[in-house]
Amino acid sequence: MPSPFPGMNPYLENPEFWPEVHHRLIVAIADDIEQNLSQQYRVAIEKRTYMTGGEDSVDIAIPDVSVVAARTTTTETRSAVMTLPPRSEFVTVTLPIPEECREGYLEIREVTTGRVVTVIEILSPANKRAGEGRTAYLNKRQKVLGTLTHLVEIDLLRSGKYLPFASEIPQTDYRISIARANQRPQAQLYAFNVRDEIPVFRIPLQSPDAEPELNLQSLLMGVYDRARFDLTLDYDREPVPRFKEEDRVWADELLREIGRR
Numbered sequence: 001m002p003s004p005f006p007g008m009n010p011y012l013e014n015p016e017f018w019p020e021v022h023h024r025l026i027v028a029i030a031d032d033i034e035q036n037l038s039q040q041y042r043v044a045i046e047k048r049t050y051m052t053g054g055e056d057s058v059d060i061a062i063p064d065v066s067v068v069a070a071r072t073t074t075t076e077t078r079s080a081v082m083t084l085p086p087r088s089e090f091v092t093v094t095l096p097i098p099e100e101c102r103e104g105y106l107e108i109r110e111v112t113t114g115r116v117v118t119v120i121e122i123l124s125p126a127n128k129r130a131g132e133g134r135t136a137y138l139n140k141r142q143k144v145l146g147t148l149t150h151l152v153e154i155d156l157l158r159s160g161k162y163l164p165f166a167s168e169i170p171q172t173d174y175r176i177s178i179a180r181a182n183q184r185p186q187a188q189l190y191a192f193n194v195r196d197e198i199p200v201f202r203i204p205l206q207s208p209d210a211e212p213e214l215n216l217q218s219l220l221m222g223v224y225d226r227a228r229f230d231l232t233l234d235y236d237r238e239p240v241p242r243f244k245e246e247d248r249v250w251a252d253e254l255l256r257e258i259g260r261r
Contacts, residue, residue, distance in 0.1 A: 036212035
């Protein structure tokens with residue numbers, strides 16, 4: 001069955017599913033753009049790698065069941081410290097173990113020169129909270145904005161901090177920004193919510209080349225179908241992160257009307 005939501009499916013934001021969604025969507029976008037590019041360009045799938053640990057750990061900042069477990073563990077540890085066991089005994093503690101994180105992104109390159117014309121990023125949870133993931137991404141973002149390369153940023157995650165902008169931006173669930181090299185510091189911002197369809201937009205290239213249109217909504221629905229998420233997602237439960245109250249009521253009515261609850 002198709003996704004029951006008109007736009008971004010909020011259940012796909014769950015950390016259990018998002019890495020797969022991110023990977024499949026990156027490939028789907030690359031394949032879609034490639035079909036509409038001249039022989040002057042090619043689309044390369046690249047990856048960014050960094051280490052996280054301690055406060056940067058992916059499991060710590062995600063509003064999931066793991067947070068509840070972590071809080072319980074913290075309480076128990078404090079209690080254990082307060083009771084001061086005999087010196088011959090020990091208490092079990094947890095160390096911050098570094099883990100390797102890999103994030104994929106796309107580069108549209110000029111074939112003859114290899115020059116990067118456009119960078120396309122789909123944000124990950126680590127890009128939207130304090131830590132190595134956000135620092136690495138913001139550093140890369142600043143470098144791109146200082147060049148003649150176009151930057152497309154796709155944020156399909158409700159949780160976390162917005163990326164910094166020099167002007168006020170609408171407080172919406174999701175955002176897509178297109179920073180054309182010849183128009184900066186201005187950029188195009190598509191702001192939309194969980195009840196809206198994902199806007200269709202164009203991928204910037206070198207002038208006067210025709211810019212391919214990207215229907216992200218269609219691509220995401222294709223990912224949903226091919227990955228058979230319908231067999232995995234439990235629509236009887238709240239998504240992670242949870243809905244705002246008004247959206248919770250709306251989603252409950254929507255899912256009941258189509259027989260998913």
